[in-house]
Amino acid sequence: xxxxxxxxxxxITLIVNGKSVTVRAFPMERLLDVLRVQVGLTGTKEGCGxxxxxxxxxxxxxxxxxxxxxxxLQASSAHITTIEGxxxxxxxxxxxxxxLDCGGAQCGICTPGMILAAVHLLSKIxxxxxxxxxxxxxxxxxxxxxxAQIFEAVADAALRCRQ
Amino acid sequence: xxxxxVTGASRYVxxxxxxxxxxxxxxxxxxxRGKIKAINFDPAVNWDEFVVVTAKxxxxxxxxxxxxxxxxxxxxxxxxxxxxxxxxxAHPDRNLLAKALEAVSIEYDPLTPIFTIKDSEKLSEIIWGxxxxxxxxHIEKGDVESAFKNADYIVEAEYTTGAQEQxxxxxxxxxxxxxxxxxxxxxxxxxCPYYVHKALMELCGLPEDRVRVVQMxxxxxxxxxxxxxxxxxxxxxxxxxxxxxPVKIVYDRMxxxxxxxxxxxxxxxxxxxxxxxxxxxxGEIEFTVDGGAYKTLTxxxxxxxxxxxxxxxxxxxxxIRAKAVATNAPPHGAFRGFGxxxxxxxxxxxxxxxxxxxxxxxxxVRRRNFLKPGQTTTTEQVxxxxxxxxxxxxxxxxxxxxxxxxxxxxxxxLGADKKKGIGIAAFLHGAGFTGSGERYLNSLxxxxxxxxxxxxxxxxxxxxxxxxxxxxxxxxxxxLGVRYExxxxxxxxxxxxxxxxxxxASRTIMVVGKLVHSAALAILQTLRSNGLLGExxxxxxxxxACRQHVAQHxxxxxxxxxxxxxxxxxxxxxxxxxxxxxxxxxxYVAEVTVxxxxxxxxxxxxxxxxxxxxxxHPVLAAGQIIxxxxxxxxxxxxxxxxxxxxxMKNGQMTNYIIPTSAxxxxxxxxxxxxxxxxxxxxxxxxGELPMDGPAPAIVNAIINALGISFNSIPLLPEDIFxxxxxNGLHNTSPTLADSKQ
Numbered sequence: 001x002x003x004x005x006x007x008x009x010x011x012i013t014l015i016v017n018g019k020s021v022t023v024r025a026f027p028m029e030r031l032l033d034v035l036r037v038q039v040g041l042t043g044t045k046e047g048c049g050x051x052x053x054x055x056x057x058x059x060x061x062x063x064x065x066x067x068x069x070x071x072x073l074q075a076s077s078a079h080i081t082t083i084e085g086x087x088x089x090x091x092x093x094x095x096x097x098x099x100l101d102c103g104g105a106q107c108g109i110c111t112p113g114m115i116l117a118a119v120h121l122l123s124k125i126x127x128x129x130x131x132x133x134x135x136x137x138x139x140x141x142x143x144x145x146x147x148a149q150i151f152e153a154v155a156d157a158a159l160r161c162r163q
Numbered sequence: 164x165x166x167x168x169v170t171g172a173s174r175y176v177x178x179x180x181x182x183x184x185x186x187x188x189x190x191x192x193x194x195x196r197g198k199i200k201a202i203n204f205d206p207a208v209n210w211d212e213f214v215v216v217t218a219k220x221x222x223x224x225x226x227x228x229x230x231x232x233x234x235x236x237x238x239x240x241x242x243x244x245x246x247x248x249x250x251x252x253a254h255p256d257r258n259l260l261a262k263a264l265e266a267v268s269i270e271y272d273p274l275t276p277i278f279t280i281k282d283s284e285k286l287s288e289i290i291w292g293x294x295x296x297x298x299x300x301h302i303e304k305g306d307v308e309s310a311f312k313n314a315d316y317i318v319e320a321e322y323t324t325g326a327q328e329q330x331x332x333x334x335x336x337x338x339x340x341x342x343x344x345x346x347x348x349x350x351x352x353x354x355c356p357y358y359v360h361k362a363l364m365e366l367c368g369l370p371e372d373r374v375r376v377v378q379m380x381x382x383x384x385x386x387x388x389x390x391x392x393x394x395x396x397x398x399x400x401x402x403x404x405x406x407x408x409p410v411k412i413v414y415d416r417m418x419x420x421x422x423x424x425x426x427x428x429x430x431x432x433x434x435x436x437x438x439x440x441x442x443x444x445x446g447e448i449e450f451t452v453d454g455g456a457y458k459t460l461t462x463x464x465x466x467x468x469x470x471x472x473x474x475x476x477x478x479x480x481x482x483i484r485a486k487a488v489a490t491n492a493p494p495h496g497a498f499r500g501f502g503x504x505x506x507x508x509x510x511x512x513x514x515x516x517x518x519x520x521x522x523x524x525x526x527x528v529r530r531r532n533f534l535k536p537g538q539t540t541t542t543e544q545v546x547x548x549x550x551x552x553x554x555x556x557x558x559x560x561x562x563x564x565x566x567x568x569x570x571x572x573x574x575x576x577l578g579a580d581k582k583k584g585i586g587i588a589a590f591l592h593g594a595g596f597t598g599s600g601e602r603y604l605n606s607l608x609x610x611x612x613x614x615x616x617x618x619x620x621x622x623x624x625x626x627x628x629x630x631x632x633x634x635x636x637x638x639x640x641x642x643l644g645v646r647y648e649x650x651x652x653x654x655x656x657x658x659x660x661x662x663x664x665x666x667x668a669s670r671t672i673m674v675v676g677k678l679v680h681s682a683a684l685a686i687l688q689t690l691r692s693n694g695l696l697g698e699x700x701x702x703x704x705x706x707x708a709c710r711q712h713v714a715q716h717x718x719x720x721x722x723x724x725x726x727x728x729x730x731x732x733x734x735x736x737x738x739x740x741x742x743x744x745x746x747x748x749x750x751y752v753a754e755v756t757v758x759x760x761x762x763x764x765x766x767x768x769x770x771x772x773x774x775x776x777x778x779x780h781p782v783l784a785a786g787q788i789i790x791x792x793x794x795x796x797x798x799x800x801x802x803x804x805x806x807x808x809x810x811m812k813n814g815q816m817t818n819y820i821i822p823t824s825a826x827x828x829x830x831x832x833x834x835x836x837x838x839x840x841x842x843x844x845x846x847x848x849x850g851e852l853p854m855d856g857p858a859p860a861i862v863n864a865i866i867n868a869l870g871i872s873f874n875s876i877p878l879l880p881e882d883i884f885x886x887x888x889x890n891g892l893h894n895t896s897p898t899l900a901d902s903k904q
Binding site for chain 1: 165166167168169170171172173174175177178180329330331332333334380381382383384385415416627628629630782783785786789790791792793794815816817821822823824825827829830
């Protein structure tokens with residue numbers, strides 16, 4: 001963080017949830033902070049700040065990343081999907097609905113990152129086995145659910161997407 | 164509530180920015196025990212930019228008022244643990260705080276610290292009170308000496324459990340705002356608004372109407388946000404008073420793990436008189452916990468641990484001595500189960516040990532000693548519920564296919580590199596506050612009619628993932644005979660909701676839910692007596708009646724206060740009587756594989772069968788059980804706090820390991836429903852129960868697989884490696900010694 005203060009700020013353009021946003025930031029600022037503070041999208045959460053818990057997961061050009069580990073400069077011109085970018089005006093994304101129906105969200109703090117990890121998983125493996133789901137979500141920690149209802153939600157959403 | 168959680172719209176404390184807000188940070192001690200000699204500020208920093216608060220800035224009492232008042236808000240002279248807060252800083256730029264923290268140096272006169280239960284008991288240093296003991300309890304039933312005289316076997320062993328971090332994914336955080344006229348308001352991540360309220364009144368010397376505590380969306384708690392938020396709220400408040408600006412303090416993960424409370428480390432000694440046919444004749448149980456540096460909630464944790472120490476068994480004669488000792492570590496505190504997972508680990512390991520000593524099966528030894536209706540617990544509480552633990556056990560064994568698996572594993576393990584085992588735990592968990600606790604809490608809840616025709620539940624009980632809001636609204640809706648969407652619930656705010664007590668002890672649905680039910684019924688009665696509602700009505704008619712009532716008389720608020728049932732009598736002095744209004748009962752079965760190459764343990768299957776009264780919301784109830792079991796697996800196999808001179812050395816998610824989605828087996832949840840008169844619609848407490856059983860069931864399964872005993876958790880691969888080495892039981896795979904050569 002101290003390094004970022006020695007550098008100068010510059011204009012960096014990100015495409016967040018389909019919209020182009022230009023922020024003035026230190027190049028080494030964490031994408032997480034820029035999204036939360038400058039872009040005002042607080043759905044992306046900080047859990048550990050060291051890439052272990054996955055609460056800050058976002059999609060960067062379709063790849064699942066921990067936004068606490070990404071310097072904002074690295075995201076320049078990239079397409080970023082946050083939790084706020086999943087639902088349309090009226091309709092929840094199939095995964096969001098499935099998390100609601102199956103009890104996949106308890107306290108909710110890991111939920112945005114977990115859902116994005118699941119979006120990423122289903123984009124790669126549309127019909128995941130339970131082993132695929134376990135593996136695909138293993139970078140996202142949840143302390144409330146014991147994961148079972150999250151697995152159910154992902155399997156349920158995969159089914160809904162196919163129908 | 165759920166919708167906002169899946170769209171990212173839920174607002175947690177760190178998501179809120181107020182105009183002109185400062186960020187706060189804490190300068191902590193870096194020694195375990197000593198006296199502050201001097202505080203030095205590096206002149207290279209422009210300190211005029213910072214708000215600096217010390218103990219001298221505290222307007223009222225320098226303490227975090229809870230059960231005792233021994234814990235200072237900021238250390239003035241004495242340091243009692245290595246995370247003791249000494250000084251607070253605030254600045255508009257949160258990035259500058261880290262440097263400023265480093266620019267404060269503190270000189271100490273060190274004193275000899277105490278780090279273990281054993282050293283605390285030796286009294287070589289007196290670090291708390293006159294004897295290092297925060298609290299002790301003595302439970303005595305019958306004539307224990309006679310039991311030992313008549314014993315065929317006397318089975319003795321010692322069991323220990325380690326500290327465990329709650330590891331809610333949202334770190335502790337708080338925002339405070341001070342206004343000279345209105346007083347102090349705090350918004351934060353917390354479980355018990357009225358605990359914080361009480362602490363701030365003492366700290367600031369303000370009357371109750373000038374302290375306001377509001378719970379924000381809370382990202383997990385598990386007990387870890389029961390008491391510590393009072394400390395954090397106190398710190399944010401002091402900075403807000405001094406700066407006259409809003410102040411936010413949000414811990415990072417390392418500070419949260421190191422400085423806030425964890426599960427109490429424990430030691431339990433069993434000495435049990437047993438007849439040759441496996442009946443417990445009597446016994447002595449000594450239960451000791453490490454409380455850390457200050458009293459906090461330790462006496463209550465100790466009490467619950469002591470009251471669960473005898474498990475779900477009948478003890479004709481028993482003596483339980485429990486004590487909590489001081490050490491120079493940050494205070495240990497509430498964590499799901501609250502002392503019971505510790506003493507029940509010991510009890511359930513000990514049952515297997517008794518079985519092994521006598522050469523009878525772990526199943527039989529439990530069956531022969533289960534409590535039956537009409538018998539009494541260790542505190543001589545008569546079991547009134549028609550519980551049949553033998554039947555519960557049989558069903559659990561059947562669901563787990565226990566007998567066939569046990570036989571299969573015994574044969575399959577011969578010469579295998581991966582050994583399989585199966586183990587059980589039978590246990591109980593008392594719901595609600597202990598003894599007369601609920602009477603002292605004197606909880607008050609409200610349900611009110613709103614202008615739009617809905618009803619609204621008013622409680623200080625908080626939601627942090629358990630589904631509190633959903634189930635309380637469901638109870639009110641059912642009582643009112645309306646739809647779920649016709650009922651709302653107020654945000655917990657001490658200015659707006661009555662004190663329904665803390666959100667702890669598996670009491671919310673059973674105790675608070677019951678009061679919500681009563682308050683809702685009183686609304687119906689009022690609407691009917693005013694002629695606004697008939698005997699039979701539709702939800703629309705109910706809404707119309709509410710609207711009309713509000714238009715004519717204003718908002719109608721119905722309040723219900725806790726009333727102790729007549730059959731609950733408790734003798735606090737002798738620790739005798741009805742310890743809990745109700746117990747939940749359970750039998751869990753764990754199946755494990757121990758890999759003799761990596762010494763890694765995997766849990767392959769987990770059956771949890773429990774009797775929790777009426778299950779009000781099956782999805783949420785199962786979610787509570789599975790989540791609790793996952794934490795129990797962590798408690799048994801992964802979660803090890805490494806202490807270095809009273810500090811947590813591994814305060815990161817990188818090196819303090821909790822179960823991931825790849826570590827959790829299929830957890831199969833089953834309910835028996837007996838019903839219980841105490842709770843709303845017959846529901847009993849459920850939240851903590853699943854924390855009690857996994858650790859002993861898993862360790863019993865590992866012992867079944869390997870044939871050697873383990874009496875301590877967490878049980879990590881290196882512990883298994885060492886035990887096998889010590890027993891000369893390594894297979895031919897390379898050992899650590901080989902790899903070093």
